Amino acid sequence: MRQVTISNIVAGSQAEKLGLQVGDILLRYNECELHSAEDIARAKETVTTPQVALDLQRGQDKLTLMLKPGSIGVFTEEVYD
Numbered sequence: 001m002r003q004v005t006i007s008n009i010v011a012g013s014q015a016e017k018l019g020l021q022v023g024d025i026l027l028r029y030n031e032c033e034l035h036s037a038e039d040i041a042r043a044k045e046t047v048t049t050p051q052v053a054l055d056l057q058r059g060q061d062k063l064t065l066m067l068k069p070g071s072i073g074v075f076t077e078e079v080y081d
Helices: 014-018 037-044
Strands: 002-009 025-029 052-058 061-067 074-080
Touching (some): 002 014, 002 037, 014 061, 025 037, 037 074
Antiparallel strands (some): 025 052, 052 061
């Protein structure tokens, strides 16, 4: 199965401010499952609220962060588990 992993974080971005880390696995954005960068783009188009949930996995822990819609400020890569 493909997973979307953070490979870099933009300085000053939402991601940096919220504590996202290189290696975090992005699971869902606005209830949409993420398996590719294209999934992220499609999920962003579904947002109609002032905040959106981003579910991620860090090691064995699963976290949910609330973001403002739009740019997260990360570079990603697709990996296979």
